[in-house]
Amino acid sequence: MSTEEVRLFIGPQHPGVTGNMSIEVLLKGDTITWAKTHIGYLHRAFEKLMERRIFIKSFPLVCRICVPESDTNEENLARGLEELADIEIPERAKWIRTLVLELSRLQMFIMWYGGIAGSMGLSTPVQWGIGDRDYILDLFEELTGGRVYHIYILPGGVRKDLPEGFEERVLKTMDLIERRLPEYDELIMDNAVEQKRLKGLAPIPKEWVEEMGITGPVARACGFPYDVRKNSPYEAYDKLDFDVITEDGCDVWSMLLVRRREIDLSIKLIREIVSKMPKGEFLTRLPNVLYWEIPKGETYVKSEATRGEFGYYIFTDGSGKPRRVHVKGPSFIHGITLLERLLVGQNIADVAPILVALQICPPEMER
């Protein structure tokens, strides 16, 4: 190692790092010449724990794989098990699940929107993001009984029906958020500092998208119209009217633009879901969950999380517990494969916005 280079650990205790991980970098001046992602600070062994649990007991567990967007995990696991156990769920359950997933995406994007500004020291929208997200968490609380960990999507459907008047309150909250968005835009999008710093930052060579398996808003910011909701629709997504959002800049600014447009899309989809919500049952009775055995089989189910394609590979062996569950979080690729290469040549001050732009969530790497 040349003496001109400085070795630095960014994280795990660093406000700019998006969770319990660290990035070891070599610096020449302010420029990163080498980067390595270190994980292992969480040690939660979700996948292994699942192998020792009856199926139902995994639900309060998997929601923790992504704290702010827990529902993707519940939905994937539920849908995978339903497929393996050959359980048909009621139509209304599919729509309620879709509503939950979109609400979940929306609150995550709003928080993210504040977060990207925060990563460059603009802390006002961070508070806003957290505050406005809470109005959606109020809805979750009312619907599911929990604000963050909902444990609401279970195999067979959803745990409770929509409460009386819930749809109107969802619509009201959408109006409230929509009214607030221009203020965020003024502060973030229309901000000279943000524009100067983010436009053209960390461009991703287009060929990396396919080479590495990049998905989600990052891929779509590189012009790839890949969105699981559209490409392999699940729950009620095939009955919703929307186009995949793409931008072409491949840089952090384009990722910001994609996500900003996703916020509008989520609001639109939520209104559409509410207007099309079918009546009827919301839960198919499961076999006795204490003894539920699922025939031998394997499946891979996936969905579109705010960070990209989120998947569950589930292998059952006919017993009451899964033989193997593998959780594919998009952050595994974005936070290791992509990040380590993308950081090379970047200014150290931009590490935080890049991390946020890739929306890296360490529990997804350490399942």
Add this chain to the structure above:
Amino acid sequence: MGLKEVLKPLGAWRQIARKPHTILVPKVHREAAERYRGFHVNDLGKCIGCGTCAAVCPNEAIDMVKIEGIEGKKGDSGFRPRIDYGRCCWCGLCVDSCPTTSLRMTNEYIWIREAPDDFVYIPGYDIKGFEQKEKGYRKDKEHSFTDYHRVPMREKEPEERLQTFAEVVLGYTEEEARKEADRCIGCGLCISGCPDRMHIPDYIRAVASGEYERSVNIMYENNPFAELCGKVCTRRCESYCSLGNEGDPVAIRWLKRFATERFSDLKEVIRARKQELKDKSVGIIGAGPGGLTAAYYLALRGYKVTVYEAMPEAGGMTMAGIPKYRFPLPSLKKQVEFILSQGVELKTNYFVDPEKFRNLMEIHDAIYLGVGLLKPWKLGVPGEDHPNVIYAIDYLRKVNFNESVKIGNEVVVIGGGDVAIDAARVSRRFGAKVTIGYRRRKVDMPADREEIEGAEEEGVEIWEKIIPLRVEDAPEGRVKLVYGKARMVDQGPGRRPKPVLIEGEEYEILVDRIIVAIGQQADLTFLPQEFAEKMEVERGRIKVNERQMTSISGIFAGGDVANRVADAISAIADGLRAVKGIELYFQGKS
């Protein structure tokens, strides 16, 4: 980029005049949502300590603990859940699994204490102040983990039933049985209600997973009359099924029926381990379910067993009493033959009189009395010796042994128990018009509810509060029952109201036969005097200790003759207990 991008962000200052998102806790209390999953509360009077909450908790946050003031009893383990909030993740799976719905959550989420131990507590017992909170996460019974609805049992239509003595109940299909079995949550509280302590959750789970052979083997560990019980058991267990508190108990009896009926040759199925032969022999008097149970397990333990039975067939009252539309003969034969195949010797048409009894005492090392109750109770009213007054057990025995019986076109059955119902339903099958006269109300009838309903479906009329006064001869070979009516007099809490005759009123009914079914008593005249003198009898039943030994060393007794709960499963349980008693006796330990 220009001046606009510098000025626009300043719009954020608008916030300064707005109301903040946040509230000042604890000055302002924010009530959580109606279904919020907050601290638990438990209705301890409703909770039965089944432990399902603890079984489903993903975090092992629940321990079942003993607490003062709550004793275990049938259907209640006496334990209650204690929750460790250092582990609880507020998922509410426990609430959704609680079969009694006693456990729920409040919408209380703030509770501040210094001592960590304060966060390990027994909801409902350790009073925390939020017990009265109405709001919070509750179980919605129809959308929970508990299935409260029994798979209905299909039966023959009443008109069809009356044409034959074929079984009324049609049985579960495999799919129905597995679905019904899967409802069992495995708490095991039913075992406390089974006199024989059968391993109920185990054999039910085996049915649910399609392992029928295993299921039947589990049953045979302590009951060689599993199929009998699958058809006619009084199913005390079902009264203690935890699902019964808020829904239908698991059809334990029908599941036993389903599993046992699948196998026509028990020898191929039951893997009973026979021990080496021992040089002790046991004589068993009475081939009822109790005597034969003792015989089976004694034979498995290597003892030489001989069963002496007065009737031409084995089975006791299950042969001679229970009508064939409930318990068909081939089923009894199958079970008895398997018992005999274990090396049990059976001597039928062998009535043990005092002389023979003395002889048996000589040749056997121990004796088991499973002689049942063969003598009917009489009404004790004038004119009872009229030839048209018959007794249900005599009547049913004749029917079951295909002897000819004439009952005419109209009968009245006196009594309210299962035997009365059997006599009534059998009479309906002979085409008679049947009325049951019972001295209490219909709700007080000790007979099985389903049996009462079955009888009514078949056209049996039930008259309540009937007190027979006398029997009179009537023209054309008929008979007249003169009766009075009763009024029910309250006997205080926990006791059945008593029927008291309303004086001065008399009614009559003209019939061809009066069938008396008010109970049976023991007939111990077969005991030689020197034994009868020493044999302690208490209110008509032979007194036995906890190992079924009578007051005479080496003589054991069980079943109806000793047990006030006169049903097949109690007789089976006594027989099994006696086996242990006899073995200990042989080992000189009792």
